[in-house]
Amino acid sequence: MSTYKVPTMAEMAASGESPEILFWVGCAGSFDDRYRAVTQAFVKILNKVGVSFAVLGPEEACTGDPARRAGNEFLFQMQAVANIQVMNGYNVKKVVTACPHCFNTIKNEYPALGGDYEVIHHSQFLQQLINEGKVALKGGGEFKGKKITFHDSCYLGRANDVYEAPREVIKALDVELVEMKRCRTKGLCCGAGGAQMFKEPEEGKKDINIERTEEALSTGASAIAVGCPFCLTMMTDGVKNKDREHDVKVYDLAEMIAKDMGI
Amino acid sequence: MSILPQIAFLLIFALAGFFLYKRVSFLKRNIMLGKGETRNDQPEERWKTMLLVALGQKKMFKRIIPAFLHLLIYVAFVIINLEVLEFIIDGITGSHRIFAPFLGSFYGVAMNIFEFLAIAVLVSCVAFLIRRNVMKVERFNKPEMKGWPAMDANLILVIEIILMFAILTMNATDQILATRGVEGYTLLNGLFFSDMIQPLFLNMGDGTLVAVERFAWWFHIVGILAFAIYVTYSKHLHIFLAFPNTWYSNLKPKGEIQNMPEVTKEVNMMLGMPVEGGDETPAEIGRFGAKDVNDLSWVNIMNAYSCTECGRCTSECPANLTGKKLSPRKIMMDVRDRAEEVGKSIDLGGPGLEDGKSLLGDYITKEEINACTSCNACVEACPVNIDPLSIILQMRRYVAMEESGTPAQWNAMFQNMETSFSPWKFAPTDRFNWADQLKNEETK
Numbered sequence: 001m002s003t004y005k006v007p008t009m010a011e012m013a014a015s016g017e018s019p020e021i022l023f024w025v026g027c028a029g030s031f032d033d034r035y036r037a038v039t040q041a042f043v044k045i046l047n048k049v050g051v052s053f054a055v056l057g058p059e060e061a062c063t064g065d066p067a068r069r070a071g072n073e074f075l076f077q078m079q080a081v082a083n084i085q086v087m088n089g090y091n092v093k094k095v096v097t098a099c100p101h102c103f104n105t106i107k108n109e110y111p112a113l114g115g116d117y118e119v120i121h122h123s124q125f126l127q128q129l130i131n132e133g134k135v136a137l138k139g140g141g142e143f144k145g146k147k148i149t150f151h152d153s154c155y156l157g158r159a160n161d162v163y164e165a166p167r168e169v170i171k172a173l174d175v176e177l178v179e180m181k182r183c184r185t186k187g188l189c190c191g192a193g194g195a196q197m198f199k200e201p202e203e204g205k206k207d208i209n210i211e212r213t214e215e216a217l218s219t220g221a222s223a224i225a226v227g228c229p230f231c232l233t234m235m236t237d238g239v240k241n242k243d244r245e246h247d248v249k250v251y252d253l254a255e256m257i258a259k260d261m262g263i
Numbered sequence: 264m265s266i267l268p269q270i271a272f273l274l275i276f277a278l279a280g281f282f283l284y285k286r287v288s289f290l291k292r293n294i295m296l297g298k299g300e301t302r303n304d305q306p307e308e309r310w311k312t313m314l315l316v317a318l319g320q321k322k323m324f325k326r327i328i329p330a331f332l333h334l335l336i337y338v339a340f341v342i343i344n345l346e347v348l349e350f351i352i353d354g355i356t357g358s359h360r361i362f363a364p365f366l367g368s369f370y371g372v373a374m375n376i377f378e379f380l381a382i383a384v385l386v387s388c389v390a391f392l393i394r395r396n397v398m399k400v401e402r403f404n405k406p407e408m409k410g411w412p413a414m415d416a417n418l419i420l421v422i423e424i425i426l427m428f429a430i431l432t433m434n435a436t437d438q439i440l441a442t443r444g445v446e447g448y449t450l451l452n453g454l455f456f457s458d459m460i461q462p463l464f465l466n467m468g469d470g471t472l473v474a475v476e477r478f479a480w481w482f483h484i485v486g487i488l489a490f491a492i493y494v495t496y497s498k499h500l501h502i503f504l505a506f507p508n509t510w511y512s513n514l515k516p517k518g519e520i521q522n523m524p525e526v527t528k529e530v531n532m533m534l535g536m537p538v539e540g541g542d543e544t545p546a547e548i549g550r551f552g553a554k555d556v557n558d559l560s561w562v563n564i565m566n567a568y569s570c571t572e573c574g575r576c577t578s579e580c581p582a583n584l585t586g587k588k589l590s591p592r593k594i595m596m597d598v599r600d601r602a603e604e605v606g607k608s609i610d611l612g613g614p615g616l617e618d619g620k621s622l623l624g625d626y627i628t629k630e631e632i633n634a635c636t637s638c639n640a641c642v643e644a645c646p647v648n649i650d651p652l653s654i655i656l657q658m659r660r661y662v663a664m665e666e667s668g669t670p671a672q673w674n675a676m677f678q679n680m681e682t683s684f685s686p687w688k689f690a691p692t693d694r695f696n697w698a699d700q701l702k703n704e705e706t707k
Binding site: 159 | 586662685693696704
């Protein structure tokens with residue numbers, strides 16, 4: 001019986017190997033019950049395709065994104081410098097992550113602190129695998145012909161101009177991709193960015209995730225696809241708030257691909 | 264012929280130039296209240312951005328109807344200013360339509376084009392007045408638009424309408440006089456639009472007509488000079504500042520927050536790592552983050568002066584859309600108003616920045632900056648590449664690092680990160696537990 005492999009950088013280094021990519025899991029991917037399923041789905045895909053990868057495991061720490069966005073630059077840099085020391089210690093060259101916040105921070109903000117890596121989001125990585133024919137999609141899976149809408153994450157879209165990769169991944173599933181009115185550059189935030197995930201919103205007349213969920217539901221889609229742990233939480237909460245969890249599901253892209261691959 | 268009008272014109276022209284110079288110096292000094300920042304990299308990309316976004320109005324076209332009306336006014340402004348050149352030469356030399364003999368029949372064509380543009384401006388300005396005051400488009404009626412900002416917008420539109428009427432009146436009376444063979448007036452081969460209002464003036468005698476024509480001429484040129492000065496007191500400054508503002512755009516990915524090298528130095532020292540430039544403390548450690556306008560970069564303040572209060576940022580801000588107090592437009596207006604206040608105070612020998620007030624606290628509240636999701640919708644929406652997010656984040660830095668005044672839940676998140684390297688309170692040793700199940704699961 002063969003089981004899924006989740007090698008760590010430390011194990012790899014001990015046996016003198018260096019993986020092609022570091023899969024940066026992120027805090028949500030490590031601790032959040034719902035997003036752990038996404039991490040597991042992505043690792044299954046990596047195993048199935050035979051990608052040479054490793055994770056940092058217990059050596060990973062928060063990138064510092066929410067600290068920086070809440071104004072605590074000291075804490076951000078403490079986290080960043082520690083992470084960069086670890087990654088440079090393993091001579092990391094290429095990083096893949098399923099979190100747009102980690103993606104943005106490592107890609108754009110670590111270079112100023114001595115961390116230079118090629119960083120790609122898992123939607124881009126999945127798109128590459130699909131284009132190269134490495135991911136064999138059945139196409140006739142549970143999503144076939146279904147209406148699916150994609151919610152743009154701010155830190156993937158506007159922050160880094162990644163709009164098409166996640167859409168290409170969804171289209172590969174032979175589904176009907178329906179767009180919300182506010183999509184791509186005009187995409188509406190789920191409400192969790194800028195460290196909002198970690199505090200109650202200021203007083204207002206509505207929660208942002210409800211506004212966004214209403215828009216997603218109005219497309220008539222049976223599933224909302226996301227590429228971000230915070231968006232996943234916010235949209236799932238929104239769907240529950242609207243009592244639609246029985247007929248509308250919120251999925252991460254990796255979960256959808258893994259499901260279609262039957263893993 | 265009396266040279267009195269020429270002397271009067273020169274005096275008015277010089278006076279307007281003097282006032283403009285004073286105003287531009289005032290604005291420049293206010294912008295330079297901000298910290299130095301060098302943004303001269305990638306000049307080719309910068310020129311390209313300026314050409315596309317400012318000259319080419321690229322981002323305006325995200326909303327097609329106002330973009331089209333705005334384009335008409337913008338093209339008219341640029342082209343009609345060619346006629347202003349003739350006005351100025353005529354004013355100084357005492358000539359009348361000095362370009363007419365040189366341009367021959369093309370002069371009449373040009374005048375017809377100018378008149379068409381004048382009509383386009385008229386129509387557009389009326390449409391804009393209706394959008395603001397009758398249709399009450401939501402973004403023009405937010406709380407920060409009450410009072411002067413709404414008045415400013417309406418005044419600009421009304422002034423433009425009046426100035427266009429002056430051109431048409433001048434051309435109509437001018438051509439009646441030319442038809443009657445009055446000396447000094449050049450007959451053009453028909454002016455399509457002003458010919459239509461000629462009947463209003465046909466009953467007048469030559470003397471009255473000359474008076475009306477001269478009045479319209481003076482009204483137009485003095486009006487334009489006065490408007491140029493008014494612009495420096497108004498949100499309308501975007502007609503000039505859009506160009507440098509887009510040239511100095513942030514060309515980095517929007518998600519990147521600027522590093523604070525002064526913090527890097529301290530962090531490296533704490534971690535016992537080599538520090539660039541030795542470990543001596545710098546001569547002057549400024550404030551962390553921004554409390555007042557002088558803590559911001561000069562680019563932030565130029566952004567504020569470039570803002571024409573269109574409110575596209577606010578209308579796409581998720582916090583504002585859901586009823587929070589944050590409005591990116593208000594952030595920009597507050598920065599400008601505070602810079603004005605400090606600038607005026609300095610000019611009057613007052614306390615300037617030391618007046619006991621500050622941008623954060625007296626203009627902008629923590630509730631506003633705390634509501635931002637850093638989603639960059641405001642930055643994306645701005646037709647002239649203004650960056651309200653940069654200002655919000657600098658203020659959050661001040662609150663967190665100088666005041667320790669961040670919301671309690673954020674402080675708890677900071678603590679979690681310090682102790683367990685995650686924003687949530689989980690044991691760091693559990694970080695890799697997600698793999699346990701997988702490692703025992705059979706592959707398919």
